[in-house]
Structure formats: structure tokens, C-alpha cells
Amino acid sequence: MYLPPSSYHDSLEELWDEEEEPEEIETMMKVVPSAYHQYLDVFSKVKAEKLPPHRACDHHIELEGSLPP
Template sequence: MKVFPSAYHQYFNVFSKLKAEKNPPHHACDHHFNLEGSLPPVGVIYSLSNQQSDTLRAYISEDLEKGFILPSSSPTGAPVLFGKKKDCGLCLCVDYCKLNDVTRKNKYPVPPMNQLLTVFDDSSIFFKIDLRGA
């Protein structure tokens, strides 16, 4: 907790490594994709370097074990690619652009951006959080 600012110590449990290793319980609002008569799109397969392949295998293995991802029998999938992290590690990115194109959009009112930004008018301190390697 030395690195974590004292003003936020009350929220320290939010960043628990033990909790981050477990899948949260399912809720009534779990996300699903409504494709309205469309089939999921077939994505291209990007070529991967040896380091990227190893990172992908490790990710799949670890997240299957944790229950964060499940085996799929879908005939389609989304392409993956990697970005570089500041520490020279790799950040897995999944390209869901084609899936987003065929997914029915939820209709709900969203305040205009300028109205949302006024919430931060009186703020002077902001900090960035890398939520578990994101």
C-alpha cells in the first residue's frame, strides 16, 4: 500500500490480486450479442511472431484455467493482434470491428458529450489506471 496514495486506501480491496484472479458471479445483466439474422463475421487471421504466439498461448491457457474465457465451437472468430506495452511486453487486442458492425445497437439516451464533460469542470487531479494489464 506504500505506492497507493493514502487518500485511496479505503478502495484498496478493489485492486486485490486474489479477486482479480477469479471470475465475478453471473448477473441478470450479463452481456450478450444480438445479431438479428446475421451470422457472426469471419475475421482474417493475422500472422504472429514467435513471441506473440507464445503470449497468446499463455493468455488462452491462463484465462481458460481461471474461467475468464470458455472453449468455443463457433465457426467464426475475431482476429487478434498485439500492441507494445511501455515495459516492452505485449498487450493482446481483439479486433471486434466486424462483430460490432452486425450487432444490434442498444437504444438508450446518452447525454451529449459537452454535458458529460461538465462533470469534470471542477476537477484538477486525474490519474490513469492500468486495470490488470489492460
């Protein structure tokens, strides 16, 4: 099912957590071309600094010898 971009979110405020600064949102809207405003959450510094939640498919990566990660 195809949904037009305008139907993804009711407002831009839905894209961010309460932690996102309004000034940062305005700056992103000025810098990012309007054709990509539906993807502004990708440019969120707050979201970029967070790890995703643990999932059932998480796995452990074995390191070789004493090599640093």
C-alpha cells in the first residue's frame, strides 16, 4: 500500500522526542531541501546519539585474540 509523504506524520513535531531543540529543527528545515523534509528525523542529532533498543536477533561478536574492538 502506498501512502503519500504527507500522510506519514500529522506534524513535524511528531518526528522528534521532547529532547530535540526547536532551533535545531528550524536549522535542519533551512538546510535540508524541502523535497526531503519528510525524512528530517534522519538528521536528528539527538536520535543519532542513541542506541536502538535490544532485540531478539541481537548477537555477540567474538573478537580475535587481544585486538581492540
